Amino acid sequence: MAGGKLTPRQKMINLMYLVFIAMMALNMSKEVLTAFGLMNEQFETSNSDTTDSNKLMYEAIEQKASDSPAQFGEAKKIADKVKKISADFYAYIESLKTDITKDIEKEEGKLPYEAMDKGDKIDELWFSGDGYSQKGKEIIATINKYKSDIKAAVGNDVKYKGILSDVDKKFDISDVKDNEGVKKMYLDYHYKGFPAIASLTKLSAMQNNVKVLEANVYNFALGKAALEANNMKNYKAIVVTDKSAFFSGEAVTGRVVLGRYDESTVPTGVNVEGGKVEMKNGQANFEISAGGTGEHDIKGKFLFLEDGKEVEIPIEGNYVVVPRPNSATISADKMNSVYRGVSNPMTISFAGISDNNVSVSAQGLSKGSKPGQYNWSVNGVQGTTAVVTVTGTLPDGSKVVDKKTFNVRDIPQPSASVRGKTDSAKGNKNDLSNSTINAVFKDFVFDVTATVKSFEVYVPGNPAIICQGNRFNAQALKAISRATRGDQITINRVQVDVQGAPGYKVKPSSPLVWEVQ
Structure with a gap:
């Protein structure tokens, strides 16, 4: 349209074309600015929702660390670090957004997106000539610090490899080539010369990356702690004797079980010092000869293979041998603790005294259908212990009394x-x-x-x-x-x-x- 000699009419037509194209570009720019504004609203809504979600996940880690410090303590340490790092960096980005909008008057509580078509505030504050201003250098340094702090917080555990990759990918501030192949600095490429609303939206998107990364760390921390709970070193050997006291010369019978066991948990070896052991249904059934009156230790070990290496789990327990018949034999059929929320079956007898001459008392305890059998509901028991009192009437009419204290526990966490x-x-x-x-x-x-x-x-x-x-x-x-x-x-x-x-x-x-x- 600009070549050669043009008639006045043709010049007028060309001018009208230029005005028409300019009007179209103006309308398109307003639509694009509005689109950026709506996108910024979506990012800010998502950031608010993710903040609430992250709060719930952090509280879950905090509670688990309180309930099971050994299992979730390390997850809590990582979560504490990442929570503070994320909050500090998120607040810093918010301050950059405030610098952009502080002089812009809102309309009915909303930013005027179509009027935010200039980026001179950022251009003047973040850049100096062809390089960064002091503010620009501060922004780059803060991003780098955030990346290094997150990496230090999660450490070199291979399970966090995806997190480390995300940090480098989502916060890559290396130079960028534009469409013409010209290399530009990170802030220059993404923010210089852009409308204010576009820069605001990009900063909200960066905040969203911070929140999502924080959520992923919490998820990985929880998952890693749950997986490590299966490590063989976390198993505990428990000795459960058939009764808590035995007569001199009597065979001591009972079971040695693992705190986490099933039929697939088969050791490569097991032994109990001075006795015979038979593995059955994930339990080591043992028999040893009782010694003299008094307390005796039960010692041995389980051997397992883990990652090709032999892991040893010690067996430690004890039993008491008492003389006849001046002491009661009281044992819980389901180990030596009683639980709220279930009916605890009990076997209670007095050595040398028939069942009809034995009386038993405890809060919530009721007689069973067979001699020596009882059912105990401890739902109404306050505190962490409960006492069973047993009174036996001897043939001469005199009475002997014995008591047993049990730990009262809640049903374990499912x-x-x-x-x-x-x-x-x-x-x-x-x-x-x-x-x-x-x-x-x-x-x-x-x-x-x-x-x-x-x-x-x-x-x-x-x-x-x-x-x-x-x-x-x-x-x-x-x-x-x-x-x-x-x-x-x-x-x-x-x-x-x-x-x-x-x-x-x-x-x-x-x-x-x-x-x-």
């Missing part, structure tokens, strides 16, 4: 279960979506029937989702459908009701981590 797996599992996301969530009381001496009331699910990149009942709701199914291979989805805080114990409140479950294949 474990979240999916498709028969606990702690961790692998599979495709469709299998998980179609699964029923259960809670099991692993290694508990009682068979407990529980009904799932609700549970929480954490999917990387999403806030915590609370589901009612034992199935995923629509929100959870949608989040799971977006999961990718390698993502670790955490099922946590399964709440249950225990059959036969109305009103009894059980602790929320420990987590299960499902790795998407």
